[in-house]
Amino acid sequence: MHPIVKLLVQRIALGLLLLLAVSAVIFLGVEALPGDTAQAILGQQATPEALANLREKLGLNEPALTRYFTWLGGVLTGDLGTALTNGADIATSIGQRLGNTLFLAGCAAAISVPLAILLGLVAARYAGRWPDKLISGITLTTISLPEFVAAYFVIYFLTQLIPIFQPVAMVFPGMGFWAKLHAVALPVIVLVLVVLAHMMRMTRAAILNVMQSAYVETAELKGLSPMTIIWRHAFPNAVAPVVSVVMLNLAYLVVGVVVVEVVFGYNALGQYLVDHVTKRDLPVVQAVGLIFAAVYIFLNMLADIIGILANPRLRHPK
Amino acid sequence: MTDASQRLDQLIDNVRRGRMTRREFVGRSTALGVSAGLAGALYGKVAGAQEAKKGGKISAGLAGGQSTDSLDPALAASEVPFQVNMTWGEMLVDVNPDGSLDHRIAEEISSSPDATEWKFKIRAGVEYHNGGTVTADDVVATLKRHTDEKAQSGALGIVQGIAEMKAEGDMVTLKLAAGNADLPYLMGDYHLIIQPGGGVDAPAAGNGAGPYKVTANEPGVRYTFTKHANYFDSSIGHADEVEFLVINDNTARTAALQSGQVHMINRVDPKIVELLKGVPGVTIKHVAGRGHYVFIMHVDKAPFDNNDVRMALKHAVNRQELVDKILGGLGSRGNDFPINAAYPLFDNSIEQREYDAAKAKEYYDKSGHDGSPIILRTAPGAFPGAVDAANLFAASANAAGIPLSVKLEPDDGYWSNVWNVEPFCASYWGGRPVQDQMYSTAYLSTADWNDTKFKNAKFDELLIAARGELDEAKRKGMYSEMAHILRDEGGLILPMFNDFVSGVSEKIQGWVDDPNGELMNGRAQVRCWLA
Numbered sequence: 001m002h003p004i005v006k007l008l009v010q011r012i013a014l015g016l017l018l019l020l021a022v023s024a025v026i027f028l029g030v031e032a033l034p035g036d037t038a039q040a041i042l043g044q045q046a047t048p049e050a051l052a053n054l055r056e057k058l059g060l061n062e063p064a065l066t067r068y069f070t071w072l073g074g075v076l077t078g079d080l081g082t083a084l085t086n087g088a089d090i091a092t093s094i095g096q097r098l099g100n101t102l103f104l105a106g107c108a109a110a111i112s113v114p115l116a117i118l119l120g121l122v123a124a125r126y127a128g129r130w131p132d133k134l135i136s137g138i139t140l141t142t143i144s145l146p147e148f149v150a151a152y153f154v155i156y157f158l159t160q161l162i163p164i165f166q167p168v169a170m171v172f173p174g175m176g177f178w179a180k181l182h183a184v185a186l187p188v189i190v191l192v193l194v195v196l197a198h199m200m201r202m203t204r205a206a207i208l209n210v211m212q213s214a215y216v217e218t219a220e221l222k223g224l225s226p227m228t229i230i231w232r233h234a235f236p237n238a239v240a241p242v243v244s245v246v247m248l249n250l251a252y253l254v255v256g257v258v259v260v261e262v263v264f265g266y267n268a269l270g271q272y273l274v275d276h277v278t279k280r281d282l283p284v285v286q287a288v289g290l291i292f293a294a295v296y297i298f299l300n301m302l303a304d305i306i307g308i309l310a311n312p313r314l315r316h317p318k
Numbered sequence: 319m320t321d322a323s324q325r326l327d328q329l330i331d332n333v334r335r336g337r338m339t340r341r342e343f344v345g346r347s348t349a350l351g352v353s354a355g356l357a358g359a360l361y362g363k364v365a366g367a368q369e370a371k372k373g374g375k376i377s378a379g380l381a382g383g384q385s386t387d388s389l390d391p392a393l394a395a396s397e398v399p400f401q402v403n404m405t406w407g408e409m410l411v412d413v414n415p416d417g418s419l420d421h422r423i424a425e426e427i428s429s430s431p432d433a434t435e436w437k438f439k440i441r442a443g444v445e446y447h448n449g450g451t452v453t454a455d456d457v458v459a460t461l462k463r464h465t466d467e468k469a470q471s472g473a474l475g476i477v478q479g480i481a482e483m484k485a486e487g488d489m490v491t492l493k494l495a496a497g498n499a500d501l502p503y504l505m506g507d508y509h510l511i512i513q514p515g516g517g518v519d520a521p522a523a524g525n526g527a528g529p530y531k532v533t534a535n536e537p538g539v540r541y542t543f544t545k546h547a548n549y550f551d552s553s554i555g556h557a558d559e560v561e562f563l564v565i566n567d568n569t570a571r572t573a574a575l576q577s578g579q580v581h582m583i584n585r586v587d588p589k590i591v592e593l594l595k596g597v598p599g600v601t602i603k604h605v606a607g608r609g610h611y612v613f614i615m616h617v618d619k620a621p622f623d624n625n626d627v628r629m630a631l632k633h634a635v636n637r638q639e640l641v642d643k644i645l646g647g648l649g650s651r652g653n654d655f656p657i658n659a660a661y662p663l664f665d666n667s668i669e670q671r672e673y674d675a676a677k678a679k680e681y682y683d684k685s686g687h688d689g690s691p692i693i694l695r696t697a698p699g700a701f702p703g704a705v706d707a708a709n710l711f712a713a714s715a716n717a718a719g720i721p722l723s724v725k726l727e728p729d730d731g732y733w734s735n736v737w738n739v740e741p742f743c744a745s746y747w748g749g750r751p752v753q754d755q756m757y758s759t760a761y762l763s764t765a766d767w768n769d770t771k772f773k774n775a776k777f778d779e780l781l782i783a784a785r786g787e788l789d790e791a792k793r794k795g796m797y798s799e800m801a802h803i804l805r806d807e808g809g810l811i812l813p814m815f816n817d818f819v820s821g822v823s824e825k826i827q828g829w830v831d832d833p834n835g836e837l838m839n840g841r842a843q844v845r846c847w848l849a
Contacts, residue, residue, distance in 0.1 A: 083386070085386035085388075086386055086387065086388040086522070086537060087388070087522070088537075093385070152569055155569065155570065155573045156573075159573055159576075159577040160573065160576060160577065163577055166574070166577060166579045167570050167573035167574050167577055167579060168379065168563055168565055168570060168574045168579055168580075170539055170540055170563060172534070172536070172539075172540065262566065262567050263567050263569070263570055264567075264570060265539075265563060265564065265565045265566070265567065265570055265574075267385075267536065267538070267539040267540075271385065271538065272385045272538070275384040275385040275386050275538055276385070276386060277730075278384075278729075278730055279384070279386045281386060
């Protein structure tokens with residue numbers, strides 16, 4: 001077997017194992033919450049009799065281990081159960097919202113990743129001079145703004161002063177692609193502003209680091225233009241750290257944008273999770289928690305694999 | 319002269335846009351030299367000239383919705399489900415803005431002299447969205463479903479008192495365990511939407527007899543509706559379509575109104591009302607309602623089991639300051655009982671309690687309290703401005719020598735871990751259409767939601783007696799006596815009644831201030847039309 005295939009198989013197996021461990025941790029965490037699900041559902045109406053009935057109905061009298069494996073079995077067969085609060089099928093609800101989450105994250109990533117890398121290259125090329133200072137200054141300013149402040153700024157400028165976008169970014173099934181794109185424009189702008197700096201700075205730092213090496217000096221002595229040196233010789237060797245930061249930011253775009261979702265009324269997973277946490281709707285919390293964990297694990301695994309593929313030393317381990 | 323006539327034109331324009339009341343118009347036009355009689359006639363002509371326009375889509379941005387919401391009317395407990403249910407559902411009766419009854423599915427209502435037996439005649443030919451007709455059996459089945467504990471209905475307390483329900487032809491007969499003169503009002507409770515077969519099989523189907531059909535139900539996100547073609551009342555339901563967007567963020571909701579994405583929003587933050595008044599195309603409607611913000615003490619737990627401590631605290635809250643600072647002036651002072659002028663049979667002669675540091679100190683000293691801190695628990699979500707309000711209360715109480723201190727609790731779990739558990743905390747009430755219902759819900763000894771643990775035999779006796787009393791003057795006297803008992807002995811500190819503050823686009827016509835609930839008691843989208 002080719003060492004790379006072997007490595008891929010290893011990494012994926014490791015990822016799945018990690019996910020299994022996370023599922024156990026999520027289940028344990030939910031178990032450890034004070035009060036039980038039946039108590040949480042009934043709230044004020046919790047008479048001992050009603051509690052007993054509901055526990056029976058929800059299967060809460062089974063031992064925790066049995067319940068864990070029942071839940072895990074359901075998850076593996078795509079059955080996430082039904083929400084306790086409104087009886088909706090969790091898989092269906094999540095499906096639509098996960099699509100929205102990925103759409104928003106995808107749009108933001110499609111703009112921010114190339115832009116951040118480009119700006120990072122330019123900043124590295126002119127390190128210490130005004131383009132570098134300008135780029136760093138602006139991106140560090142935007143990352144320093146809390147998301148909701150940035151959101152209110154863009155709402156003010158782009159819906160009130162120059163009314164070209166709408167402040168509420170909800171998307172619905174049946175909306176055309178361009179209509180959806182128009183709807184999410186403002187949250188995408190905010191997310192780009194938030195994630196740009198991190199990736200840009202990492203690109204700049206990684207390239208400047210490589211620029212110290214002897215082979216870059218050789219390239220310079222060969223008379224190559226600075227941009228060619230950076231693009232052809234420095235960047236490929238700086239990919240690994242850049243990719244891991246990009247993946248971290250992508251993961252953030254998927255799982256960490258609940259504040260932006262709330263401000264723009266965007267109907268995605270973060271808001272859904274928060275609503276159900278406040279109502280102690282534990283099956284939903286478990287399901288969404290598992291999805292978020294899977295996203296993190298998958299993206300980190302991807303960063304690892306790309307890093308290995310990009311680095312000959314890691315590709316051919318001794 | 320031309321100046322005066324120009325200004326008169328402006329006033330007339332304001333009336334046309336629904337921005338001016340009759341009194342304002344007459345006052346200001348007489349100042350321009352127009353006789354009061356003429357001004358009154360002019361107002362009637364201009365205001366009456368508004369004829370409802372049909373068609374279009376009314377869109378509202380609403381706070382108070384979550385992805386956990388359901389269309390089951392029994393479970394409605396927050397603003398968005400309420401507004402949504404009012405759009406697709408129809409009850410036996412509604413309450414008009416002036417407090418009179420609006421007969422909806424019940425065409426006629428009559429009672430026995432002792433108010434123990436009530437007959438509701440069901441209007442013929444009222445159709446559900448899916449085609450069936452509303453029958454007396456459906457009405458009985460609906461009420462029965464709400465009496466079932468498993469339905470978890472918010473109206474359980476209302477329907478529990480009905481001993482016997484019977485449907486005969488188009489007549490529904492309800493026999494009560496004890497007389498209740500207010501029963502028709504109770505049937506206007508927003509949970510009691512009539513559903514086919516009582517909604518037993520599919521409580522959350524959203525199939526009712528209301529003016530609009532549900533076309534999209536995305537909890538916590540949006541709801542859309544189209545006109546129910548066979549709706550029985552052609553005088554309302556003007557727009558072809560209605561849309562609700564759930565926008566819980568204050569700034570986003572306001573921005574959506576300003577940018578024209580929605581026509582109406584609820585819960586405008588009092589802090590920004592002044593700013594919004596300058597925005598073209600937007601009017602702020604604030605309506606005195608029955609909702610109130612409260613601090614509740616458990617009268618059965620120390621130190622609140624001592625009435626002198628309670629009275630000390632009641633005198634230690636600066637009501638006017640709270641109305642000014644927390645409500646931005648959009649509200650009125652409370653008097654430690656949950657009733658105000660928006661209720662029928664309100665006794666306005668009861669003396670208003672004021673901040674009185676000396677009296678508070680006197681009561682406090684008399685109580686013999688050991689001087690350990692009295693802890694008031696609050697959370698941002700207890701009511702808008704609850705944390706600031708608690709701090710202001712503590713400051714005015716400390717000035718009177720009462721060691722009141724505030725403990726901040728998290729929003730998460732506040733209603734299960736603090737409210738009804740801790741002996742002193744901040745809370746709110748939405749109010750009810752009639753005094754009996756408000757008192758029965760929270761102040762009767764046996765009430766489910768007796769969140770002050772107030773138990774007073776004399777009070778209970780008066781409440782029950784008032785239900786069966788058809789002589790209004792006598793009833794008013796009883797309610798007044800109950801108010802006095804609660805005000806002077808109860809565990810309720812009620813510093814303020816909050817107005818409903820909504821933002822409405824000038825495209826919306828036909829707005830009527832309604833004290834019964836937010837956005838014209840949930841009917842703005844049904845009764846208004848687009849200019």
